[in-house]
Amino acid sequence: MPSGALDPDEVEKAEKAIGERDPATGGPVERPLPATSAEPVPPEPGAPDPAHDIEQRKREAGVDHRFPFGRPGEPLGRAHPFIFGFTAALGVITAWMLVKAATNAKSVIVMIVVAMFLAVGLNPAVERLRRFGLPRGLAVGAVFLAVIAFFAGFVASLVQPVSEQVTELRKNIPNYVTQLQDNKRLADWDKRYGLLDRAEKAVNSKGFQDSLTDTATGLGKVAVNGIFQTITILILTLYFLGSLPQIKTFFYQLAPRSRRARVALLGDEILDRIGGYVAGQFTIAFIAGVTSYIFLTIMGVKYAIALALIVAVTDLIPLVGATIGAVVVCLVAFLTGTTTDGVICIVFYVIYQQVENYLVYPRVMKRTVDVQPAVTIVAALIGAALLGVVGALLAIPTAAAISLIIREVLMPRQETM
Template identity: 65%
Template sequence: MPDQTPHDDRPAPPADPGDPSAQPPLPSPRPTAPGRTPSGAGPGAASNGPAGAADATSTKTDAPTQTASSASNGGTATKTSSGGGAGGDVALPDPVTDVDVRKQEAGVDETAPFGRPGRPLGQAHPFVFGFTGALGVLTAWLLVQAVMNVRQVLVLIIVSMFLAVGLNPAVESLQRGRMPRGAAVGLVFLGVVLVFVGVGFAIVPPVTNEVSKFIDHLPTYISQLQGNRQIQEWDRRYQLLEKVQEAVTNPSFGQGAAGGLVGAGRVVVSGAFSTLTVLILTLYFLGSLPTIKSFFYRLAPRSRRARVALLGDEILGRIGGYVAGTVMVALIAGTAAYIFLSIVGVPFALPLAITVAFTALIPLVGATIGAVLVSVVAFFDGLGTGIACVVFFVIYQQVENYLIHPRIMKRAVDVPPAVTIIAALIGGALLGFVGALLAIPTAAAVALIIREVILPRQESL
């Protein structure tokens, strides 16, 4: 049904005979479509009724009027023109095909080269809410998968940063002696490399020598086993030698042995690569540690940056103190073990002492693991030697737990013993040895933040 313009059907007021400007009433105009003027209407024509003056005024302008349709009409624009006795709807160019119209409707200017953004969709809209929630869940899942895929790399990075922070106090002490930071970093890192090389020379040759001796004496050991009466009795009852011979001659035994050798080779290569990666990353982090600290401090607001920097320096200092204290405890344990093993006469005293020192780096259970390993080796040397090793390590662990470790760690991290145990257990359950190693300085940092930030804020509320 065509749209029609309403018109005034009220009768015109009676004309005054004395009024010279009185004109006879005009008939009502025919209905016209929007944007059109009655035919025959010129610039001076006026309609009956109160709106006649406004209509007459509107017809005096010759400038066309442009109107843009709403987004619900498909984004098209219309142009309405009036005057001159002729008019009609003229469609503007579509913004999809006309670049000028596109820029005009988008509101392009110097500050907004791509136009002004429209009103956002309502946040309460079900589609927007569901899409946002689904996108958040998908993003979280992808982040978790990414972390799981690179967890080994992240562990190496964390260990390297931990070692760099632990070695930084030594670098700063050399800097206070008027040595440039580059030279100080190089000297400290050279010391670390020499420690690794020394450990390798202390452990690898004895182990290789013993393996060679075992292989050379293997036929003798087999002959002794065959001549043993107890072994002969077991072989007569259970056919042990026959079963061992069948297992050795089985083709699957060779395949399994080859697979085991390949697996052991992979473990060795992976360990060497991880060690080299940690050393390189440690050198990089140690050299650029001031820059890294400044970068993270600048992420804090300017009004709180100074306090964040002070707290950050204190946390890094405690981590460095923990690393130095742990190394000191391990060095004391290794030295004491070497002196005792040398006096008792246990073979390979130096490799066993280095083993004790390295296992002492593990919180809580490291000292026990080292003591068990050394005691087992000592029992092979003799029953009395093994018992002496057990007694020595039991006494030394009591001294370390109640005298050495508390005094060193009290100055380094200042964490209560209960918190230390809980943190080490949680860290070990999450990341194994690395988690247990990082748990105590992390607990020290959390305790510092709670004491210096959270508790004062709670008191001010």
């Protein structure tokens, strides 16, 4: 330019001609030309075998400086039989291990589920106490102490009749032995078949003593295991009942933010129905216990309070609980009273169970759980077949939750399709 400065256009043209410059030296940078990569060559007819000819092996494999051992093949897709089989095998193994782990931990899982069920069922009582101004901790403590007091009273009511019967049996054993010895028919059988000698040999045999020891040990293990499970369930119930709001919040937060409000509303409704089911079961059991106590008091049957509590506790079990309690009461009436007393007890409990099954139970469950009577019976039968007593207890609230989800989620979605 006239001023002596370099023309920018000329500089740009020169740089393009020279190419890229080194920032350290300012000189042009010489880059190596891109190396041509060798492509794999398909074998031609009559070509040597690559297992014997090294050059043919390199040509067919496409050996170059980047792939000294030849180009790798295409990756296996998900539809490849090997990948599909391997993934399916891993899935089957994982599912089998999960099922096996759940089977091994079945007792623990059942205890956790029962404890959570009891906590959800007792939560309405805690909320009712909170409306009177009690903190949640005190309300939980009061409800839990009431539950402990109920079961303690139930056990205490059984101590006296059981101890009296054991004492009476121990006193009457010599009389029973004397009666057996003086029995003419038994003496005649003993002369014919040697019953007493056989019985003495069987009792003194090692196998009988070993089986008696094993039976006693098994009963002791069952008793200890039952006590341990009961204490564990009570402790878990206390913890779940105290932290139930935090547990609900945690599970609600697992739902997507756009659906969290609806999930929370449905979850609260399900928990309310479980609480209503527990309240309904206690109501039915209370009615059965009070009715039994009044009837047994009028009949003059011994241990009326203990038998009424047995009826109330067993009546908490759906379908078969009332029958179990009735059988116990009728047996006690036969053993401690006359045959007429036993027959009257049988007639009374047959009539009462019909009234409870067809009038009281469906009305209470319809009001508290909002489940049709036929659904409650079917759900209880299926639950009892799957998990026994625990399944029967959990079946009805589970059916209530499923019916709510079907009515509020599935059916509206079907209307939009």
